[in-house]
Amino acid sequence: MKIDGITLKSDAVFAPIAGFSDVGLRALCAEAGAGLTYTEMVSAKGLMYGNEHTEDLLHTTDKEKVRVVQIFGSDPEIMARAAESEALSKFDIIDINMGCPVKKIVSNGEGSALLKTPSLAAEIVRTVRRADKPVTVKFRIGFDKNSRTGVDFARYMQDAGAAAITVHGRTREQFYEGTADWDYIAEVVRAVQIPVIANGDVNSKEDYEKIKAHTSAAGVMIARGALGNPQIFSQITGTAFPYKTRKDIVLKHIEIMSAFHSEIFVVNNMKKHVACYCKGLRGGKQLKLDVFAAKSLEELVRAVSDSDTLDAPVISG
Ligand SMILES: Cc1cc2nc3c(=O)[nH]c(=O)nc-3n(C[C@H](O)[C@H](O)[C@H](O)COP(=O)(O)O)c2cc1C
Known part of the structure; x- marks a missing residue:
């Protein structure tokens, strides 16, 4: 799998998970063969105003080969300045969070709220591209069951210049409940030409093979299935993992x-x-x-x- 000019060593990637995607687990997942490793979501405003807690989220090691920082916000200019900042210079790809379902984030017009404002979401992508790095977007299939707009939204992101997208097969309304809709992810894959990373309910090598066959996605993102279990990437990719117990x-x-x-x-x-x-x-x-x-x-x-x-x-x- 390739994202702009960057070739990944595998198409199985480790997700951004607030409170868990720390430098330790990212290094272990990368060592086990994950093709991309994401920081947890980091506030663009926090980056701009030097929030100490934000810096804690940005540590990385040489084990991570293709490093992705995920930022969130709703102001295109602040997000572009964050992407251009020295603090993010060590990251290869900027991912934008457009899927977080948490009320505090959504009520600020951030995270999955951006599914409802696709023109603003597209402007964010266009402006963040100023940082001269691939910009990717992670979003959900829609806001709720009555507005499953993921296919149109994916086209907006492609037209705005996103280098790849990750689609989590749930709506904002579902949070993390119910099953991820792999049929809908397949529809998104058919609708765009950029690489799509499929996400949701992949907890084993078998699930990885099934979601790839079901959706024809270019990549697969694993979140909860890698918690306490970084070796899942070794099982999927066949990468030697040196830990015995x-x-x-x-x-x-x-x-x-x-x-x-x-x-x-x-x-x-x-x-x-x-x-x-x-x-x-x-x-x-x-x-x-x-x-x-x-x-x-x-x-x-x-x-x-x-x-x-x-x-x-x-x-x-
Ligand atoms: C505790 C928790 C924190 C999460 N934090 C983030 C985050 O910071 N950014 C993001 O894009 N998704 C976040 N997610 C969503 C996951 O990346 C992923 O999309 C979701 O868990 C579905 O994948 P899974 O079925 O493999 O767990 C979080 C999920 C959980 C459970």
């Missing part, structure tokens, strides 16, 4: 995070990741309790290292 992965995740973040940030952030890494495993409940009680990096690493639960082998490609 889940414990090896978790300890690596902690190590990468510690290179960039404060101790308290790492300890708090890793709690939710460990809950994902041990989901469904025998002894997972106790491990979660132990990790949630950790107050320092030392206690966190001890809880993980002492756990038999995380000795579960990693199935890689």
Whole structure:
């Protein structure tokens, strides 16, 4: 798969996920073979006004080969200035969030609210292209069941110069509930010439193969299926993944995070990741309790290292 002049090493990509797509999980997904790795959504205004929290989201390592930063906002000029800023210079692609369903975002005219204002959405894409990088857009199939406008919206994005689009097969009204509509994603694929990345309900190699066959999309984006499970990209792409047990992965995740973040940030952030890494495993409940009680990096690493639960082998490609 190619986005403008950039060739991806695989067409399976790791999604932007607020609170989870940190530098550690992105590095692990890239190492396992993800062709693109996205930061979580970052406020264009926050970038312009030097919000400290925003900078925390922008760390990256050499493991990530094609780096995508996702920005959100509704003011074309502010978004273009953010895209041109020094803080984003290390990213290869600028992705624009037009799918976030959260009320606070939507009531500001941002995220999935832009599905209702396609002319403004197109102006955002045209203006952000000033940054001289490929601009991509991630959106949903429509705002609600009575306005499934994703096909028209995709054409707007193509005409505005988007280099690729990602379509999440749910409406804003659905949030993350119900099943993703792969038939509708296939309609979008037929309607445009730019690469389409299909997204929604891909949790295994089998799902990846099914959604590709069903939609003929150029790429597949995986979000929740990669939480606690970066090896899914190794299973899909056949990339060698050097970690033998889940414990090896978790300890690596902690190590990468510690290179960039404060101790308290790492300890708090890793709690939710460990809950994902041990989901469904025998002894997972106790491990979660132990990790949630950790107050320092030392206690966190001890809880993980002492756990038999995380000795579960990693199935890689
Ligand atoms: C907790 C959470 C946070 C998310 N944050 C973002 C985000 O920052 N930007 C974005 O475009 N999508 C975000 N998403 C949506 C996912 O990228 C993806 O579109 C959605 O989960 C469907 O894919 P899946 O079925 O593989 O999980 C988020 C989803 C979840 C569950």
